[in-house]
Amino acid sequence: MNAVDTLRALHHxxxxxxxxxxxxxxxxxxxxxxxxxxxxxxxxxxAGIALSLGYEDGQVPPGEMFAAIARIVRSVSVPVSADVEGGYGLPAKELVERLLETGAVGCNLEDSRGGALREPAEQAVFLAEVRAAAGSRLFVNARVDTFLRGVPEVAAAVERARLYVAAGADCVYPILAPPEALPALRAGIEGPLNAVAGAGGPSPQELGKLGATRITFGPGLLHRSLGALRDIADELV
Structure with missing residues (x-):
């Protein structure tokens, strides 16, 4: 089984x-x-890669982001999915080519542009173009930013998620969805559902019981590592 098939199978x-x-x-x-x-x-x-490279989130030049992803892929033997934000304004074909050049076999694509939600139909078209360009070579995780952008209704997230799945997304990610919304999201969305685990919130296993099938952490693990590094630095200084 190749890397993308392995990644896809892990979600089911x-x-x-x-x-x-x-x-x-x-x-x-x-x-x-x-x-x-x-x-x-x-x-x-x-966001984690941005911080490690000395940038604010969303400010990393695409070339630097793709280079960072390639270094990560090169260093491990397991499948790697890459967060490429909104796609950096690249046409779908070029975005897919550059992603595949890094060795990544999956990607996150968010439906915000410039801090605002993109029209869901437009995002669905873009995702369909990515799917057409990638074929089966990329596992596409479609981020749904409604909760992030102040739209708390579950129905709004479900509507977008269904459009994105129909466009070819393998998984959907309603980022910052409150844990209590996960059962309704699970009931309304076909296929894998990504939730983010944060410090002080439910454990990954608890999020799984609520309906999540995939757990990610955003930059949270880097922040925890920096906290430990600060403790070490305090001892030294």
Whole structure:
């Protein structure tokens, strides 16, 4: 089985309470740590890579982001999915080509542009173009930004998610959906459902019992690592 087929298979037939946990490496060293710990696949966070490169989230030049993804992919033997934000304004064919050149076999694509929600039909067209260009070579995780952008109604997230699945998305990611919304999202959306786990919130297993089939962490693991590094630095200084 090749890497993309492995990644796709990992998302299916998950038991409740046993979601696919995808740590988010920000560089080659962290990717190796997660692989050595037994992670079957990894999912890069754009915000984490941005911080590691000295940028604010959303400000990394595309060339630097693709280079960072390539270094992570090169450092491990497990499948890697890459967060490429909204696609950097690239045409779908070019975006797919550049992603595949990094060795990544999956991607996150968000439906915000410039801090505002994109029209769902437009995003669905873009996702369909990505799917057509990629064929089966990429696992596409379609991020739904309604909760992030102040639209709390579950129905709005479900409407977008259904459009994106119909356009060819393999998974949907209603980022920052409150845990109590997960059962309704699970009931309304076909296929894998991504939830983010954060400090002080439900565990990945608890999120799985609520309906999530895939758990990611955004830049949270980097922030935890920086906290430990600050403690070390305080001891030294």
């Amino acid at each position: 037939d998950r038991a409740p309470g046993d979601p696919l946990i995808l740590p988010g490496p920000w560089d080659a060293a962290s990717a190796r740590v997660f692989e050595e710990a037994g992670s079957p696949a990894l999912a890069t966070p754009s």
